[in-house]
Amino acid sequence: MKTEFADVNETRKTVKVEIPQDVVDAEIDRLARDYSKKARIPGFRPGKAPTRVIKQRFKDQILHDVAQDLIPRAMDDALRERGVEPVDTPDVRDVTVEEGRPLTFTASFDTVPEFDPGDLSTISLRRPEVAIGDEAVEGALGRLRDRGARFEPVEGRGVDHGDTVVLDLERQDASGKPDKHNDVNIELGAKANPPGFDEELLGLEPGATKSFVIHYPADYPIGELANTDVSYTVTVKAVKRRVLPELDDEFAKDLGEFDTLDALKTRIREDLEHEAKHEADRALRADLMKQLAPRVPFEVPDSLVDREIDRRIEEFARRLIDQRIDPRQAGIDWNAFRESQREPARETVGAALVLDEITRRERLEVAQADVDREVEIYAERTGRTPAAVRAALEKEGGLSRIAAGLRREKSIDFVMARAKIS
Numbered sequence: 346m347k348t349e350f351a352d353v354n355e356t357r358k359t360v361k362v363e364i365p366q367d368v369v370d371a372e373i374d375r376l377a378r379d380y381s382k383k384a385r386i387p388g389f390r391p392g393k394a395p396t397r398v399i400k401q402r403f404k405d406q407i408l409h410d411v412a413q414d415l416i417p418r419a420m421d422d423a424l425r426e427r428g429v430e431p432v433d434t435p436d437v438r439d440v441t442v443e444e445g446r447p448l449t450f451t452a453s454f455d456t457v458p459e460f461d462p463g464d465l466s467t468i469s470l471r472r473p474e475v476a477i478g479d480e481a482v483e484g485a486l487g488r489l490r491d492r493g494a495r496f497e498p499v500e501g502r503g504v505d506h507g508d509t510v511v512l513d514l515e516r517q518d519a520s521g522k523p524d525k526h527n528d529v530n531i532e533l534g535a536k537a538n539p540p541g542f543d544e545e546l547l548g549l550e551p552g553a554t555k556s557f558v559i560h561y562p563a564d565y566p567i568g569e570l571a572n573t574d575v576s577y578t579v580t581v582k583a584v585k586r587r588v589l590p591e592l593d594d595e596f597a598k599d600l601g602e603f604d605t606l607d608a609l610k611t612r613i614r615e616d617l618e619h620e621a622k623h624e625a626d627r628a629l630r631a632d633l634m635k636q637l638a639p640r641v642p643f644e645v646p647d648s649l650v651d652r653e654i655d656r657r658i659e660e661f662a663r664r665l666i667d668q669r670i671d672p673r674q675a676g677i678d679w680n681a682f683r684e685s686q687r688e689p690a691r692e693t694v695g696a697a698l699v700l701d702e703i704t705r706r707e708r709l710e711v712a713q714a715d716v717d718r719e720v721e722i723y724a725e726r727t728g729r730t731p732a733a734v735r736a737a738l739e740k741e742g743g744l745s746r747i748a749a750g751l752r753r754e755k756s757i758d759f760v761m762a763r764a765k766i767s
Contacts, residue, residue, distance in 0.1 A: 348423045355643040356455050358429065362419050364448040372415060373400070373444050376407045400444070408442050415448055416440070429456055433648040455646035462699050462706075463640050468764035470632050473625040477617045485613045489600065490592060496585040503548040504584055508533050510546055511583040517576040528582065539575070540565075546579070554580045633760065638695030645694045653690040654683055700756040707759060711751040719747050 347363040377399045386394040386402065400407065420435055431454035440450040496509060504510055509532045515525045533543045545557045556578040563572040590596050597609035658679070662672040703709070717731075724734040738744045 346419060346422065348426070350427060350429075353453070355458060356646045357453065358456055359451060359453045360420075360423055360427075361451050362416075362423055362449065364415055364419050366445060366447050369411065369415070369442065369446070369448045370444060372411045373407060376410050376414075377403075380407065408444075412440055412442050412448065412450075416450060420452060431456055432646055433652070455648045457646070457698055457701075458643070459705075460642050460702060462637075462702050465703075465760050465763040466765065468633065468636050468760065470629055470636075470761075470764050470766045472629050472766055475618060475621045475625050477614055477621060481617055482610055482614050485617060486592065486610065489613075490589050490596070493590045493596070493599070494587050495590075497588050499584040499586050503550045503553075504533065504546045504581070506533055506543075506547070507587065509585045509587060510549075510581060511585070512546075513580045513582065515578045518570075519573055519575075532587075542577075545577070546581075549579075549581045551581050551583055554578065629766070630757070633757070633764070634696035635692065637699040637760070638692040640699050641695045645691055645698060649694045649698075650687065650690050653694050654686045657686050657690060658683060697753070700753055700760070703759060704752050704756045707756075709752055709755045709759065711748050711755065715751050716744060716748055719751065720744075 346365065346368075349361040351359045351361075353359060374396065377396050380403050381394055381396065381399045386398060416437060420437075424431065433455060435452040435454035437450055437452045440448070442448045499505075499508060509530055512529055512531065513525075513527045514529050515523055517523050531538065531542075531546070533546065539559050540562065541559055545555065545559075549555060556576065558574050558576050560574050561567075561570040561572065565571040590599075592606060594605045597603040597606045600609060603609040603612065661682075665672045665675055720735050720738065721731050724731040727734070735744070738747070
């Protein structure tokens with residue numbers, strides 16, 4: 346087999362490969378025999394058609410199969426002989442395959458050369474201060490109080506600001522199509538209410554019916570409603586007032602294992618401090634990645650950047666689905682979103698390449714016990730047995746991803762131990 350490698354740039358390579366004629370012809374003969382066993386050719390008994398006839402009748406399919414069989418093996422041999430490891434599947438083109446001739450093709454691929462990550466002691470990081478003030482505690486306590494609010498019926502007066510109104514509602518847009526909803530809860534003052542809607546309800550008492558028109562301004566965020574008039578007819582069924590619980594020891598006891606309000610505040614402060622420490626760690630890590638990325642002395646391969654962009658888009662789409670939003674109906678310009686992620690993705694890939702090079706140079710390894718521990722943690726989190734989780738991960742190659750992630754974390758710890766952190 347003949348190979349001719351060429352450098353497009355520091356990371357992009359091409360190789361021209363020529364597979365000898367005798368290897369190609371032998372593969373064609375083997376495949377023709379396989380086709381002969383299955384093919385049904387008029388005038389011949391099954392399996393008895395001459396090889397010459399099989400080759401003529403199934404020429405395109407056989408040549409396609411020859412290329413599918415020989416090219417991957419030839420690429421593996423060429424890369425192994427050269428000592429090169431591509432970061433993605435090589436892009437194969439210009440394939441020529443005919444009986445009686447060598448098979449030739451050209452492949453392009455990206456690779457990452459070895460490089461010096463530089464002096465890690467010159468990295469300077471600043472850990473954000475973790476300080477939880479009384480205002481943060483009171484704010485969290487207030488949110489708990491809001492969630493514990495109850496609604497009491499209002500009697501002897503009409504709807505007022507801050508009330509929650511239960512009503513039947515019918516609306517009609519410019520097209521004249523009616524839209525009815527029963528037992529709708531409307532909280533006066535809510536941001537989602539149409540402009541001027543609250544004012545139309547003020548003073549209404551249970552049993553009252555009112556019709557009115559709402560004009561949506563031209564800059565209204567929902568495009569199909571902007572600069573339109575919508576007719577509403579509402580029938581008030583009930584008026585309720587939101588009542589907040591008293592902030593006392595009884596309130597704390599209702600929330601769990603707290604004997605006093607002070608005990609609840611102590612737990613809130615501890616939780617906020619724990620969350621703040623995690624946020625500080627994330628900020629410190631993000632700063633580290635930002636400083637590592639420029640240490641790559643070459644342009645990071647586009648294939649790795651595109652792969653990271655794909656991962657970001659998939660993650661964003663999953664978050665939308667978790668919020669019960671169909672990504673296809675979310676009104677997002679996905680091409681623009683993809684381009685907006687290119688530079689952040691390039692930075693992420695650059696930092697990862699530096700960490701991987703540090704892992705290689707320092708020979709950082711992950712013990713099997715560390716992988717087993719991660720499997721057990723995931724099993725506990727998902728309510729499955731470690732054996733079931735391990736079997737699923739082995740089937741999809743997940744164990745190697747866990748090991749790679751743990752090696753990456755070891756590399757981060759290695760860098761952190763040498764960086765200046767204030």
